[in-house]
Amino acid sequence: MIKLFEWLFIFFLIMGPWTAVVTNFVRNEFTKKYFTVIFCTPFVLVGAFGIISLLIIAYRVFTFNDCIEAEKELKQQIKMAKADLTKKGLKL
Structure with missing residues (x-):
């Protein structure tokens, strides 16, 4: 909740004089x-x-590391x- 008040304070600090x-x-x-x-x-x-924001998201998506060991472990599981x-009788 504190971060919300921080952002609202900054918003009104900028928008107050602008509105005036x-x-x-x-x-x-x-x-x-x-x-x-x-x-x-x-x-x-x-x-x-x-x-x-879009550029940061795109950069982080393109530079995301592959986890090959985790992929193998997940497939094994x-x-x-x-x-x-x-074994318990469920047909897949």
Whole structure:
């Protein structure tokens, strides 16, 4: 639950001032000049987060190690389980 509060705090810390600027609660020359950039910033950040997440997932999938010994052990256990079930009268 603590991590949730951490993320919510960061979310409101960023979105509070952004909302104030977008709804014209804060008006000055800087916000008028860069309104489009300020308005698009959260959308760009969410998009960048998504792209980076997909790249990290793809990298980890492609560099995942094969466990040949574990595969052999698992196949052996499956054969033993099938033999045990056949011995007990189950038809496979």
